[in-house]
Structure formats: C-alpha cells, structure tokens
Amino acid sequence: xxxxxxxxxxxxxxxxxxxxxxxxxxxxxxxxxxxxxxxxxxxxxxxxxxxxxxxxxxxxxxxxxxxxxxxxxxxxxxxxxxxxxxxxxxxxxxxxxxxxxxxxxxxxxxxxxxxxxxxxxxxxxxxxxxxxxxxxxxxxxxxxxxxxxxxxxxxxxxxxxxxxxxxxxxxxxxxxxxxxxxxxxxxxxxxxxxxxxxxxxxxxxxxxxxx
Numbered sequence: 248x249x250x251x252x253x254x255x256x257x258x259x260x261x262x263x264x265x266x267x268x269x270x271x272x273x274x275x276x277x278x279x280x281x282x283x284x285x286x287x288x289x290x291x292x293x294x295x296x297x298x299x300x301x302x303x304x305x306x307x308x309x310x311x312x313x314x315x316x317x318x319x320x321x322x323x324x325x326x327x328x329x330x331x332x333x334x335x336x337x338x339x340x341x342x343x344x345x346x347x348x349x350x351x352x353x354x355x356x357x358x359x360x361x362x363x364x365x366x367x368x369x370x371x372x373x374x375x376x377x378x379x380x381x382x383x384x385x386x387x388x389x390x391x392x393x394x395x396x397x398x399x400x401x402x403x404x405x406x407x408x409x410x411x412x413x414x415x416x417x418x419x420x421x422x423x424x425x426x427x428x429x430x431x432x433x434x435x436x437x438x439x440x441x442x443x444x445x446x447x448x449x450x451x452x453x454x455x456x457x458x
Contacts, residue, residue, distance in 0.1 A: 252291075257299060261287035267295065267311075274298045276317045286323065298335075310347065328365070346399075354388035361391045364399035364417065371405050392427070412442055412456075 252266040255273035259282060266272065270291055273283040281300035289307040291297070298317035307321065310329030315321075319333060322341035327333060331349040340359040345351065349363050352371040357363070372384040387406035391397065395409045398417035409415065413425045416432030416439075425431050428442045447455050 255283075255299070257281060258283045258285070260285050261289060261305065263287055264289035264291070266291050267293035269294045271296045276300070281317065292329075304341070322359070340393075352388075353384055356388065356390045358391060358393045358395075358411075360394040362394075362396045363391075364397055364401065366400045367397050367403075368401075369403045373405050414442055414445075 250268045252268065252270035252272065254260065254266065257280065258273040264285065264287065270293060274296060275281065276298055283297065283299050283301050285303045285307060286305035288305055291309050292311045294312045295309045297315045300317040301315060301319050301321065303321040304323035304325065306324045308326045310327065312330050313327045314332045315327065316333065316335040318335050319337045319339065321339045322343070324342045325339050326344045328345055328347040328349065330347055331345050333351045334353045336353050337351055337355045339357045342360045343357050345363040346365040348365055349367045351369055354371060355369055369389050371388045372380045373387055374380060377383065389403050389405065390408040392409060392411040394412045396414045397409065398415050398419065400417055401415045401419045401421065403421045407421060408424045410425050410427035410429065412428050414430045415421055415425065415436065416430065419432050419436040420434040421431065422435040429438045430440045430442055430445065431438050442456055445455055
C-alpha cells in the first residue's frame with residue numbers, strides 16, 4: 248500500500264478532515280457498490296481501514312490501525328481507539344468512546360455517551376461454530392445503554408443489555424443483564440453498589456460521577 252491514504256470510489260469525505268498515511272477508506276465487499284459517508288472534521292490516523300457502506304457523523308476520530316467493517320451507523324463525536332475492531336452492522340450513537348484494542352462484533356448497539364475501556368471484548372453468538380450462528384447473532388447481540396462504562400479487559404457475553412449509566416468493573420465477565428446505575432465486578436460479575444455510591448479515594452471531588 249502506498250504511504251499516501253487510499254480513498255476509493257464512493258467515499259464522501261467531509262470538509263476539514265485529516266487522513267493519515269497508509270489508510271484505506273471505502274474498501275468494497277462482495278462486489279457491492281456501497282457509498283461511504285464521513286462527516287466534517289474527521290481525524291483518521293495512520294493504517295486505519297474503513298470498509299464501504301459506513302455512515303459516520305462529524306468529528307470522527309480513530310487511533311492507529313483501527314479497523315471498521317462495512318455497513319455500520321456511527322454518530323457524531325465518536326472515537327475508535329488504536330487497534331480496535333468494529334465489525335459490521337453495528338450502531339454507535341453520538342459521543343461514544345471506544346479505547347485501545349476493543350472488539351465490537353456484528354450488530355452491537357452502543358448508545359449515546361457510552362465509554363468502552365481498553366481490551367474490552369463483546370460477544371454476540373451463543374454457539375460460535377453452530378451452523379446457525381450467523382442467524383443467531385441477529386438476536387443475541389449486546390446493547391450498551393446511554394452513558395454506561397465498561398472497564399478495561401471486561402468481557403460481555405452474548406445477548407445481554409448493560410443498563411443506562413451502569414458501570415462494569417475492570418476485568419469483569421458479565422453473563423446477564425445489568426440494571427441501570429448498578430456497579431458490577433468479578434467473574435461472573437455481581438452488583439456491589441450503585442453508581443451514586445462511588446467516592447473518590449484521592450478526595451479530589453465529592454462524587455466522581457455527577458448524578
């Protein structure tokens with residue numbers, strides 16, 4: 248690949264966007280003719296690959312080597328970290344932040360303002376080698392509700408919903424739905440407190456989260 252970014256036919260790139268070296272934007276899939284739309288003020292860092300058929304809002308950012316498959320719907324002010332992978336048919340709302348080396352599989356829904364920590368893995372099928380796995384994942388994808396926080400190295404099993412403003416502690420394995428505003432930790436993850444109960448151990452603020 249040329250050091251210059253390769254922007255293929257069918258890509259609509261908004262004004263004031265920056266595309267780093269070795270990027271590939273608009274890669275086609277299965278001989279489909281799909282448009283790729285990226286809003287204004289994008290900052291797409293080097294070696295990022297974005298397949299065709301994505302619709303991406305304004306102020307989009309990636310780290311280096313981000314990978315985004317086809318046919319996703321991504322809102323405004325979304326950030327995808329270095330080495331993170333977003334597979335196809337996902338929906339990421341405005342102000343979602345995904346950190347380094349996260350894995351977001353097909354059909355995942357991440358709602359407004361949610362925060363995904365480094366090395367988070369989300370799953371989307373109950374039995375990966377089953378002949379019906381591709382159909383299964385259309386019904387067993389994960390939903391992360393508004394302003395939820397998923398801590399580093401957490402794993403979310405297929406078909407669960409993380410409630411609005413819930414917090415998943417680092418390294419947790421989440422096997423069932425998490426209610427809104429709950430803090431869960433462990434393997435399997437269990438509730439330990441409410442979001443509003445969290446205090447700052449450094450006494451820098453009364454409450455780390457403004458509830």
